[in-house]
Amino acid sequence: MTSLAAIKLGGSVITSKTEYRSFRSETTASIVKALSEKFDSFALVIGGGSFGHFKSKEFGLPGKASKRTMEGAGIVHRDMSELAGLVHDSLMKRGLNAYSFSPGELMRDGIPDYAEPLRYLEAGMIPLLYGDVFASGGEFMIYSGDSIMLDLCKTGRFDKAIFFSDVDGIFDRDPKRFKDAKLMKRLSGKIDFSTSSGDVTGGMRLKHSSMLEIAKHVKEVYLINGNYPERIGDIGSEDFIGTVID
Numbered sequence: 001m002t003s004l005a006a007i008k009l010g011g012s013v014i015t016s017k018t019e020y021r022s023f024r025s026e027t028t029a030s031i032v033k034a035l036s037e038k039f040d041s042f043a044l045v046i047g048g049g050s051f052g053h054f055k056s057k058e059f060g061l062p063g064k065a066s067k068r069t070m071e072g073a074g075i076v077h078r079d080m081s082e083l084a085g086l087v088h089d090s091l092m093k094r095g096l097n098a099y100s101f102s103p104g105e106l107m108r109d110g111i112p113d114y115a116e117p118l119r120y121l122e123a124g125m126i127p128l129l130y131g132d133v134f135a136s137g138g139e140f141m142i143y144s145g146d147s148i149m150l151d152l153c154k155t156g157r158f159d160k161a162i163f164f165s166d167v168d169g170i171f172d173r174d175p176k177r178f179k180d181a182k183l184m185k186r187l188s189g190k191i192d193f194s195t196s197s198g199d200v201t202g203g204m205r206l207k208h209s210s211m212l213e214i215a216k217h218v219k220e221v222y223l224i225n226g227n228y229p230e231r232i233g234d235i236g237s238e239d240f241i242g243t244v245i246d
């Protein structure tokens with residue numbers, strides 16, 4: 001198997017999370033540049049940030065099908081396709097040929113089928129997948145970027161998973177609240193961090209448990225600060241700044 005990475009661009013990096021539909025085009029372009037210099041081929045997943053979470057919350061998503069959630073689903077799906085289009089443009093500008101998929105279109109009785117995106121990957125293109133809202137059994141559900149990463153990695157086609165977020169990695173405590181928080185450079189997939197002395201909270205708690213789960217299906221899982229995407233070039237060296245779970 002050739003080395004192949006599944007990569008997620010977190011909504012906190014490619015959007016400004018405090019302003020509805022605010023795209024961080026320069027940051028995205030610099031991540032795409034770093035990716036184009038490091039990899040020939042990969043699958044790319046994008047989170048929602050302010051294109052996904054604002055309206056999901058406002059319209060009660062996820063939730064039972066109703067006039068309100070249907071309107072919300074329409075808005076969120078449209079906004080997420082727009083974000084995917086913006087990332088798509090950024091990839092194409094660097095000569096990276098992408099083909100985008102909404103996970104809603106991949107659902108077969110509520111279970112995602114990745115055969116189609118993988119076919120495009122084999123053909124030399126970059127499958128671009130985005131977190132989105134989809135209908136299932138009378139409800140509107142949200143398929144998050146982190147869940148897409150797990151399902152992609154379960155296909156057995158990838159040997160690395162890389163998450164770009166807005167922090168340097170996983171710390172022993174929230175680095176935004178504790179100035180003396182210590183970066184955990186390497187975590188073993190076998191250690192359940194939630195029961196160790198550290199304190200992973202908020203979105204990072206969920207992300208960390210997804211990363212542990214993903215580590216069962218790939219050799220290594222990385223968390224890198226997307227504001228410094230050039231760090232991807234130091235993967236495997238002593239100078240690497242980020243967290244690796246193996």
Ligand code: ATP
Nearest residue numbers: 010011012165170171173174176199200201203204
């Ligand atoms: P993304 O948008 O990249 O998917 P997210 O928005 O889902 O990320 P957040 O909910 O923003 O993720 O979670 C990342 C945040 O978690 C960081 O900005 C940080 O403030 C917080 N956090 C809490 N505990 C920790 C910890 N132990 N190590 C690192 N970050 C932590």
Ligand code: IPE
Nearest residue numbers: 011047048049052131144145
């Ligand atoms: C959310 O994707 C998609 C929607 C809300 C529709 P994520 O949950 O992966 O987004 P981020 O990366 O945390 O912003």
